Every structure is written in structure tokens, then in C-alpha cells.
Amino acid sequence: MENVKSCLSSWRHVFKLDPDRELNDEMLDAICMSGSDAILVGGSSGVTYENTVDLLSRIRRYEIPCALEVSDLEAVVPGFDLYLIPMVLNTNDTRWLVGQHQQAIEQYGFMIPWDMLAAEGYIILNGESTAARVTGAEAGLNSREAAAYAQIADKLMRLPIIYVEYSGTFGDMELVQSIYRTVSQSQVFYGGGIDDVSKARQAARVSHTVVVGNVVYDNWAAALETVQAVKETPLS
Ligand SMILES: CC(C)=CCC/C(C)=C/CC/C(C)=C/CC/C(C)=C/CC/C(C)=C/CC/C(C)=C/CC/C(C)=C/COP(=O)(O)OP(=O)(O)O
Numbered sequence: 001m002e003n004v005k006s007c008l009s010s011w012r013h014v015f016k017l018d019p020d021r022e023l024n025d026e027m028l029d030a031i032c033m034s035g036s037d038a039i040l041v042g043g044s045s046g047v048t049y050e051n052t053v054d055l056l057s058r059i060r061r062y063e064i065p066c067a068l069e070v071s072d073l074e075a076v077v078p079g080f081d082l083y084l085i086p087m088v089l090n091t092n093d094t095r096w097l098v099g100q101h102q103q104a105i106e107q108y109g110f111m112i113p114w115d116m117l118a119a120e121g122y123i124i125l126n127g128e129s130t131a132a133r134v135t136g137a138e139a140g141l142n143s144r145e146a147a148a149y150a151q152i153a154d155k156l157m158r159l160p161i162i163y164v165e166y167s168g169t170f171g172d173m174e175l176v177q178s179i180y181r182t183v184s185q186s187q188v189f190y191g192g193g194i195d196d197v198s199k200a201r202q203a204a205r206v207s208h209t210v211v212v213g214n215v216v217y218d219n220w221a222a223a224l225e226t227v228q229a230v231k232e233t234p235l236s
């Protein structure tokens with residue numbers, strides 16, 4: 001785990017690529033050569049073994065580190081540098097906290113390379129997102145409520161990552177900051193709605209790692225600009 005943590009700690013900017021969405025070679029080349037710290041492969045629907053293998057093999061032409069965010073057991077593909085395992089904190093449906101995980105461990109057993117896995121304590125805050133709907137997340141949290149979940153992850157569960165997830169919409173940066181200020185050992189990932197330099201900078205001030213997803217597919221020139229914006233912004 002120490003190796004995983006030290007690898008993650010150098011990630012300031014990450015692109016999240018969805019195996020279920022199309023990306024031509026020119027775009028993938030630009031993303032992989034952009035200076036971003038890592039590629040995270042994942043999505044909340046339509047992720048299959050085949051489309052994940054296909055995307056991994058294309059990314060492997062480049063040197064950039066590449067992690068799989070596991071959201072479906074059928075799509076666990078060997079050959080990634082790391083495996084990030086989401087655990088949704090703000091749901092009452094325990095399948096998404098530990099249930100799917102228990103089944104996965106039963107199924108994979110001794111094949112699991114534990115030193116390549118890192119748990120992500122997800123706090124899902126966009127109630128309209130697929131992830132919120134699928135997991136029944138209670139997304140309407142205020143800053144105090146969200147920071148309390150973050151403390152569970154940081155201080156009780158000692159998770160390596162807290163993922164503040166606004167997938168599809170830009171979040172409340174004051175709330176994100178209240179999470180960032182409360183943690184002492186977890187690495188705070190922020191993702192959601194970053195589609196320009198200004199939003200990238202705002203998120204970079206209040207999170208250790210900024211994840212950029214959908215804009216890659218909607219406006220890849222804007223996506224590329226977020227790399228430098230994040231890297232030149234100091235943490236608050
Ligand atoms: C040999 C070898 C490599 C073995 C691998 C070992 C391994 C990795 C074993 C599995 C271990 C394990 C414990 C796995 C857990 C399995 C599992 C299915 C857990 C549940 C994960 C979960 C909570 C999913 C719910 C949805 C969620 C939070 C997904 C995270 C990703 C996400 C939010 C993506 C955003 O999706 P997107 O499509 O971009 O959304 P928009 O439509 O809003 O854009």
C-alpha cells in the first residue's frame with residue numbers, strides 16, 4: 001500500500017477515459033502526451049471487458065501511468081498499473097459500500113494483487129448523475145455533512161483516497177474545501193464538470209488531485225488546457 005500511496009501522491013491532474021465512448025487516435029495521442037500525470041479508465045455504465053482491453057492496449061503505446069477504476073466485475077482486465085476500487089460512503093445501500101466488493105473477493109480470491117489496489121471513499125454529490133442513481137446516493141449534503149463522511153474515510157477507515165464526485169456538473173468549491181481541510185492522510189480527488197481553465201484552477205486549489213472526464217469528448221482542446229492550469233495552481 002505504501003508503494004501505491006507514493007505513486008498516487010504524485011498525481012495532480014488525471015484524465016478519466018470511458019471505454020464506452022469513442023476517442024480517435026489523434027485525440028488519444030494528445031491526451032496521453034499532454035503532461036497529465038495519469039489516465040484513469042472507468043465509467044458508470046456500458047463498461048465491458050472488450051472495450052476496456054481495447055482502450056488499455058491503445059493507451060499502452062504511451063508511457064503515462066494507467067489505472068482501472070473498477071465499477072463492474074465483468075470488466076476487470078489484467079495489465080493496468082493500479083486498480084482503484086470505489087466504495088460509496090453516502091448511500092444506505094450497502095451493496096455499493098462493501099457488498100459488491102465481498103462478492104468480488106469471493107470470486108477472485110487468491111488472484112487479487114492486493115498491493116496494486118487502492119480504495120476510494122466516494123462521496124457522490126450530483127444527484128442527477130448515473131453513479132448517484134445506480135447507488136442510491138444521498139447527494140444533497142451540506143458542507144458539514146460531507147466533511148463528516150470525509151472524516152470517516154480519513155480517520156476511521158484510513159482510506160488512501162477520498163473521491164468528491166460531482167460527475168457531470170461543477171461542484172461547490174466551498175464544500176470541497178471543507179473536505180480538503182478536514183483530512184490528514186487521505187488524498188482528496190475532485191471530479192465533475194471541469195470544462196475550462198478557470199474551473200480547473202478552482203478545483204486545484206482545494207483538492208490534491210483533479211480528475212477531468214467528459215470534456216475530453218465534448219471539447220478536447222479545452223480538456224488539454226486544464227493540465228497546465230492545474231499544475232500551475234498551488235493548493236490553498
Ligand atoms: C488479475 C487481476 C488484475 C485481478 C484484479 C483484481 C481486482 C481488481 C479485483 C476486484 C476487487 C474488488 C474489491 C472489486 C470491487 C468490485 C465492484 C464492482 C465494486 C463496486 C464499485 C461501485 C461502488 C460502483 C458504483 C458506481 C461508481 C461509483 C462508479 C465509479 C466510476 C464513476 C462514477 C464514473 C463516472 O461515470 P461516467 O460514465 O463518466 O458518468 P457520467 O455519465 O455522469 O459522465
Ligand SMILES: O=P(O)(O)OC[C@@H](O)CO
Pocket residue numbers: 016165166167168169190191192193194211212213214215
Ligand atoms: O466527467 P466529469 O464531469 O469531468 O467528471 C469526472 C469524473 O469525476 C467522473 O467520474
Ligand SMILES: [Mg+2]
Pocket residue numbers: 018043213214
Ligand atoms: Mg463521464
